[in-house]
Amino acid sequence: MAALETVPDYVKSARGLLLDTVEPYRYPDADFVEGLNFALLQARRLRPDLFLVSAKLTLRDAPSYSASDTSAVDIDPQYRLALLYYIAGHVQLQDTEDVQDSRAAAFLQKSNNLFLAIG
Amino acid sequence: MSLPHLDRIITSANLSLVGALPDTIKYELFGVADEFLQDSGVWRDTLQFTAKGSALEYRIAPAAGKIARLDRVETETSYRVPATMPIPGIATLHIQPSPGERFTAYVILTVNDPITRDAYPLIPQWVAEKYRGVFVDGLLGRMMGQPSRPYSNETLAVYHLRRFRNGIAGARADARREHLDGAQAWRFPQTFAVKRR
Numbered sequence: 001m002a003a004l005e006t007v008p009d010y011v012k013s014a015r016g017l018l019l020d021t022v023e024p025y026r027y028p029d030a031d032f033v034e035g036l037n038f039a040l041l042q043a044r045r046l047r048p049d050l051f052l053v054s055a056k057l058t059l060r061d062a063p064s065y066s067a068s069d070t071s072a073v074d075i076d077p078q079y080r081l082a083l084l085y086y087i088a089g090h091v092q093l094q095d096t097e098d099v100q101d102s103r104a105a106a107f108l109q110k111s112n113n114l115f116l117a118i119g
Numbered sequence: 120m121s122l123p124h125l126d127r128i129i130t131s132a133n134l135s136l137v138g139a140l141p142d143t144i145k146y147e148l149f150g151v152a153d154e155f156l157q158d159s160g161v162w163r164d165t166l167q168f169t170a171k172g173s174a175l176e177y178r179i180a181p182a183a184g185k186i187a188r189l190d191r192v193e194t195e196t197s198y199r200v201p202a203t204m205p206i207p208g209i210a211t212l213h214i215q216p217s218p219g220e221r222f223t224a225y226v227i228l229t230v231n232d233p234i235t236r237d238a239y240p241l242i243p244q245w246v247a248e249k250y251r252g253v254f255v256d257g258l259l260g261r262m263m264g265q266p267s268r269p270y271s272n273e274t275l276a277v278y279h280l281r282r283f284r285n286g287i288a289g290a291r292a293d294a295r296r297e298h299l300d301g302a303q304a305w306r307f308p309q310t311f312a313v314k315r316r
Contacts, residue, residue, distance in 0.1 A: 046267070047268075049140060049142075049143040049146075050140065052140070052142050052143055052146060054142040054143075054145050054146050054238035055234075055236060055237060055238045057146075057232070057234075057238075076140055078138055078140075079138075116267050116268065116269065117269055118137050118138070118269050
């Protein structure tokens with residue numbers, strides 16, 4: 001089974017990138033879920049081919065999630081890391097106390113590169 | 120349902136396209152096949168129809184694919200009759216047929232919707248096998264020509280599309296010579312005087 005299959009997989013891995021793995025957590029789950037939803041919107045904008053339903057010759061909308069439940073995130077394994085880095089950047093950018101804007105920008109840039117370039 | 124002759128083409132293209140999705144390649148394959156088949160005319164079929172009264176227009180439809188062009192219409196005795204096809208799928212005779220007279224339309228086909236359930240375009244197996252390299256070049260050219268993708272490469276897109284067009288030209292020559300090695304485009308004596316060169 002490929003990594004990053006479900007919403008909690010993304011939340012857990014993004015917490016790892018943000019060094020927020022010990023309870024009580026600094027960032028609530030809801031922030032990560034929101035980041036995932038925004039990452040999917042960004043993916044839909046940059047890479048519509050990721051949402052191609054070829055058998056029906058149509059493009060589907062980006063899915064949206066309301067909680068860190070066991071929902072599967074249906075995205076090609078090649079682009080799961082791009083979502084992960086976007087989530088980490090998005091959550092980091094929202095933090096006004098532990099300000100690390102350059103780190104957030106690096107995560108978002110990394111995500112962009114994974115969507116659009118070789119690395 | 121897996122179609123090995125098309126899977127090989129898709130996999131060959133995917134190996135050179137970093138980050139491309141097989142579904143996207145499969146989607147592009149339809150456009151590549153359409154351009155190849157329309158311009159080369161290698162996929163041909165014969166369709167019979169019978170004159171009804173004095174009607175001049177006849178709807179003809181192949182079992183697979185769709186009609187791109189009409190090559191010619193002949194009688195049962197292989198006599199070529201003047202005919203056109205202003206709308207693909209409707210053969211128009213420019214002579215007055217005798218009621219019940221049987222004709223054969225020679226048509227050039229291309230891919231058509233619907234595709235298979237697994238989104239493969241319906242291409243004759245022999246075409247995909249014989250012109251595999253041409254299809255791969257077409258796919259690589261089209262995919263690499265897309266902007267802002269990990270596999271975008273303007274230089275290689277131009278290179279592969281040039282190879283694709285050369286491949287189409289070769290296939291067109293194959294079709295006109297009916298895949299005969301070293302044959303000429305005409306055959307003595309019947310069609311020499313009437314065949315369009």
